[in-house]
Amino acid sequence: MSDRPEIEIAGLGKTFGQGANAFTALQDIDLTIDTGEFFTLLGPSGCGKTTLLRLIAGFEAPTKGSLRIGGEEVAGKGPNERPVNTVFQNYALFPHMTVAQNIGFGLKMLGKPRAEVDKTTKEMLALVRMEAMADRKPSEISGGQQQRVALARALAPRPRVLLLDEPLSALDLKLRKEMQGELKRLQTETGITFVFVTHDQEEALTMSDRIAVMSAGKILQLGSPSEIYHRPSVRFVADFIGETNFLDLPVTAVESGKATVALPGGTQAEASLPDGLTPAVGDTVTTVIRPEQAQVVAPAEADMTGTLESHVFFGTDTYLHLRLPGGEPFTLRRQNTVLADEPEPGTEMPIRLTPGALRILRE
Amino acid sequence: MSAVVKPFSVRRLPGFGAIAILTFVLLYLPIVILVFYSFNAGQSQSNFEGFSLRWYAAAFANEQVQEVSVRSLWLAAAAAGIATVLATLAALGTTRVARFPGQTMIYALINQPLMVPEVVTGIALLIFVAFLKVQTGYTGMGYLVASHTAFCIPFAYLPIRARLETLDPTLESAAADLYASPVQAFRFITLPLLVPGILAGFMLSFVISLDTVVITEFVKSAGQDTLPTYMLGQLRRVVTPEMNAIATLFLALSLVIVTAFFLLTRKRG
Ligand SMILES: Nc1ncnc2c1ncn2[C@@H]1O[C@H](COP(=O)(O)OP(=O)(O)O)[C@@H](O)[C@H]1O
Numbered sequence: 269m270s271d272r273p274e275i276e277i278a279g280l281g282k283t284f285g286q287g288a289n290a291f292t293a294l295q296d297i298d299l300t301i302d303t304g305e306f307f308t309l310l311g312p313s314g315c316g317k318t319t320l321l322r323l324i325a326g327f328e329a330p331t332k333g334s335l336r337i338g339g340e341e342v343a344g345k346g347p348n349e350r351p352v353n354t355v356f357q358n359y360a361l362f363p364h365m366t367v368a369q370n371i372g373f374g375l376k377m378l379g380k381p382r383a384e385v386d387k388t389t390k391e392m393l394a395l396v397r398m399e400a401m402a403d404r405k406p407s408e409i410s411g412g413q414q415q416r417v418a419l420a421r422a423l424a425p426r427p428r429v430l431l432l433d434e435p436l437s438a439l440d441l442k443l444r445k446e447m448q449g450e451l452k453r454l455q456t457e458t459g460i461t462f463v464f465v466t467h468d469q470e471e472a473l474t475m476s477d478r479i480a481v482m483s484a485g486k487i488l489q490l491g492s493p494s495e496i497y498h499r500p501s502v503r504f505v506a507d508f509i510g511e512t513n514f515l516d517l518p519v520t521a522v523e524s525g526k527a528t529v530a531l532p533g534g535t536q537a538e539a540s541l542p543d544g545l546t547p548a549v550g551d552t553v554t555t556v557i558r559p560e561q562a563q564v565v566a567p568a569e570a571d572m573t574g575t576l577e578s579h580v581f582f583g584t585d586t587y588l589h590l591r592l593p594g595g596e597p598f599t600l601r602r603q604n605t606v607l608a609d610e611p612e613p614g615t616e617m618p619i620r621l622t623p624g625a626l627r628i629l630r631e
Numbered sequence: 632m633s634a635v636v637k638p639f640s641v642r643r644l645p646g647f648g649a650i651a652i653l654t655f656v657l658l659y660l661p662i663v664i665l666v667f668y669s670f671n672a673g674q675s676q677s678n679f680e681g682f683s684l685r686w687y688a689a690a691f692a693n694e695q696v697q698e699v700s701v702r703s704l705w706l707a708a709a710a711a712g713i714a715t716v717l718a719t720l721a722a723l724g725t726t727r728v729a730r731f732p733g734q735t736m737i738y739a740l741i742n743q744p745l746m747v748p749e750v751v752t753g754i755a756l757l758i759f760v761a762f763l764k765v766q767t768g769y770t771g772m773g774y775l776v777a778s779h780t781a782f783c784i785p786f787a788y789l790p791i792r793a794r795l796e797t798l799d800p801t802l803e804s805a806a807a808d809l810y811a812s813p814v815q816a817f818r819f820i821t822l823p824l825l826v827p828g829i830l831a832g833f834m835l836s837f838v839i840s841l842d843t844v845v846i847t848e849f850v851k852s853a854g855q856d857t858l859p860t861y862m863l864g865q866l867r868r869v870v871t872p873e874m875n876a877i878a879t880l881f882l883a884l885s886l887v888i889v890t891a892f893f894l895l896t897r898k899r900g
């Protein structure tokens with residue numbers, strides 16, 4: 269991965285329709301995607317992920333803002349004039365062409381000599397392990413194989429950027445896991461910048477270099493998977509990704525970049541702050557902490573105490589659903605490293621929070 | 632277990648079988664009789680005197696039959712050809728674009744021949760073409776080609792449009808994404824995928840043109856008989872089994888084309 273920007277998006281917006289029917293699908297997107305990056309757009313259905321991809325590919329014209337690919341402004345250029353290829357959600361393989369003809373189509377349209385088209389097609393067939401299927405029609409291969417052909421077809425012209433719109437959503441779980449690894453391998457081998465769209469947070473966390481979490485046409489947070497997971501900055505992001513405890517707590521001290529809050533029961537705990545947020549002492553802030561970042565400990569080491577209401581055992585871990593002194597629910601995820609007895613409801617459980625794990629949200 | 636409710640079935644209505652049989656008899660018996668007597672060795676339409684191909688030989692030797700058959704075939708080919716090109720453009724213009732105001736109206740206008748009674752179109756053409764003939768002095772086949780073309784357009788348009796509507800528009804996006812210009816995307820993706828619809832449209836309009844009596848009857852000038860209008864003219868005189876032989880051959884040709892049409896438009900497994 270290099271730090272040269274591949275895609276630079278500034279103030280990009282898209283409004284569909286006019287007047288009373290106008291609907292703004294994207295508003296003021298600012299985004300820089302680096303060369304060779306595996307970049308993911310993550311968000312619920314309808315948040316504008318496909319629209320953003322379509323703007324980058326050139327299928328749709330932005331209402332405002334600028335879009336540069338490889339340093340060049342692409343406004344007014346059609347999809348056939350952009351160094352970008354797309355893997356469509358439904359694959360969109362050409363049904364009247366063989367697998368090999370599908371893969372060679374882009375190079376043929378670029379006017380490459382026949383020998384080069386054939387050579388690259390062979391390489392691509394090998395890259396996605398589809399050599400044996402070269403002369404089949406798309407209707408004669410399985411869904412997973414169609415997926416690989418769609419990938420090979422989009423990679424064959426060696427685009428600067430590959431756009432993938434929920435490419436794995438039509439596959440069953442086992443095949444999806446397999447293709448996740450395959451995609452990651454292809455991205456590393458080719459060094460092409462991938463912009464990957466998904467609504468599946470686990471897929472986003474496992475595959476991406478960076479993730480942009482989107483909601484209602486906006487990017488809410490942008491960062492590495494661990495930043496997004498451990499350092500959410502707004503409630504939506506914390507809630508959308510993984511499981512989270514929300515606690516409203518009073519601020520007792522503020523330093524640069526962090527604040528101290530009072531936990532239920534009075535213990536002081538340090539919490540990290542999103543960039544640019546400085547609460548005042550006495551403010552009540554919303555904090556988050558993941559269930560696995562709280563441990564059941566000896567009473568002397570505890571930050572706070574909860575009363576067990578129920579627990580859910582699922583092998584490697586057990587979820588303990590507690591209630592804190594102020595009545596707030598709190599879920600703790602205990603790893604079953606020792607053969608502990610399952611606790612009785614009503615048990616008082618002393619809890620310690622992983623230092624630094626508490627996070628204050630911008631709200 | 633006896634209380635299973637059977638769904639309504641039209642086949643259990645009283646008289647269903649009888650009506651079905653009667654319908655098929657009415658549909659096919661006259662044609663069977665027509666074909667049967669085309670092989671009659673005698674002159675009669677009611678008294679079979681033995682098997683013979685003499686009327687087929689007579690039909691093939693009849694120069695008038697040859698002349699009108701050739702005219703029918705090239706007229707149908709020309710009209711169906713032009714109608715198919717126009718219908719393809721119309722289908723692309725009405726389905727491959729964003730909805731526009733008046734779209735339904737245009738759809739209705741294109742399909743006018745399906746809605747206006749043929750005899751009305753015929754009389755309208757008679758008056759209009761007579762006027763043109765007087766004004767221009769031209770009395771050639773152009774009028775028949777133009778009238779047949781106009782009449783055939785909806786029959787070409789409907790199968791092409793149906794095919795176009797089943798085409799996934801993302802295929803064209805994918806082609807554009809893979810550096811195809813709009814013309815290349817049409818040439819390499821849309822057109823090849825449209826071919827079955829275009830062929831079906833051509834065949835259907837070919838048969839329609841071959842068939843039509845009314846339009847031709849009203850528009851033709853002297854010496855421009857087609858096979859159907861020639862046959863109609865002959866029927867006013869003595870009817871020999873030669874007419875049966877011509878009709879049988881005509882029927883066979885139509886069946887071949889219509890069968891090909893169904894094979895082309897049939898949904899693939
Ligand atoms: N062509 C269009 N016309 C009107 N609204 C559209 C169009 N395309 C997308 N939208 C709307 O924009 C929003 C975002 O859509 P999309 O980008 O497809 O979301 P996602 O891919 O995140 O599910 C949706 O509410 C959708 O209905």
Ligand SMILES: [Mg+2]
Nearest residue numbers: 317318319433
């Ligand atoms: Mg989408």
